[in-house]
Amino acid sequence: MSVKGQQGRKPRADVQRNRAALLEVAQRHFLKNGVGSSLEAIAKDAGVGPATLYRHFPAREALLAAVLETRSAELLARRADIARLDDVSQALRQWLQALEDYFSAFNGLPEPLVAAAREQNPDNPLTVPCDDLVATTEEYVRAAQREGHVRASVKGYDLYLAAGSVAWLRGTGYTDEEALARLRALVECGYREQDDAD
Incomplete structure (x- = not known):
C-alpha cells in the first residue's frame, strides 16, 4: 500500500475506542480530583496501559486540551x-x-x-x-x-x-x-x- 493510502486511512476501531475511553475517564477523574489527577490511574481505569495513554496524549496538557474540547x-x-x-x-x-x-x-x-x-x-x-x-x-x-x-x-x-x-x-x-x-x-x-x- 502506498504512503498516501496509509495517510488517508481512518484510525483503527480499537484506537478510536481507546481514545474515547481515555477522554471519558479523564473527565471523570478531573471532575473528582482536579486537573492534577494521576495519569496512570486514568489509564488503568480506562483499561489501557500508560504507554497507550501517552501515545494518544504525550503530555497532561494534551489530555486536558482534548477533554476541554469535548466541553x-x-x-x-x-x-x-x-x-x-x-x-x-x-x-x-x-x-x-x-x-x-x-x-x-x-x-x-x-x-x-x-x-x-x-x-x-x-x-x-x-x-x-x-x-x-x-x-x-x-x-x-x-x-x-x-x-x-x-x-x-x-x-x-x-x-x-x-x-x-x-x-x-x-x-x-x-x-x-x-x-x-x-x-x-x-x-x-x-x-x-x-x-x-x-
Whole structure:
C-alpha cells in the first residue's frame, strides 16, 4: 500500500475506542480530583496501559486540551446567546461570568490555562484555545470601550486573568458566593469608566 493510502486511512476501531475511553475517564477523574489527577490511574481505569495513554496524549496538557474540547459546546452556546445582546456592558459582564464558569470546570484548571496564555508556547496544546479565549474577551472589551463603558487602558488579557483569579478562589472553597459576588463587583469597578452611570 502506498504512503498516501496509509495517510488517508481512518484510525483503527480499537484506537478510536481507546481514545474515547481515555477522554471519558479523564473527565471523570478531573471532575473528582482536579486537573492534577494521576495519569496512570486514568489509564488503568480506562483499561489501557500508560504507554497507550501517552501515545494518544504525550503530555497532561494534551489530555486536558482534548477533554476541554469535548466541553466547549456549552461555552460556544453561551457566547452565541451573549452575541445577541444589545447592551455591550452586559455582554462583557456575561462573557466574564461564562469565562469564570469555564475556568471552574475542574479544580486547578485556572493555573494551566493562565500559564498557557502567559507562556505562549506553541508546543503546548492549551495555547491555541487560550489565545481564542483572550481574543474573544478582547472583542467584548473593545466593543464596550467604543461606547465609553470601559477604561481605554484595559486589555482583554487583563480580564481573562481576572476571570481566572475569581475561578481559582471559587475552586479553593475558601470563600462563599457573597464574597465572590463582591469580588466580581470590585473587578468591574476596576475596568469601568468612572463616569459611566449604567
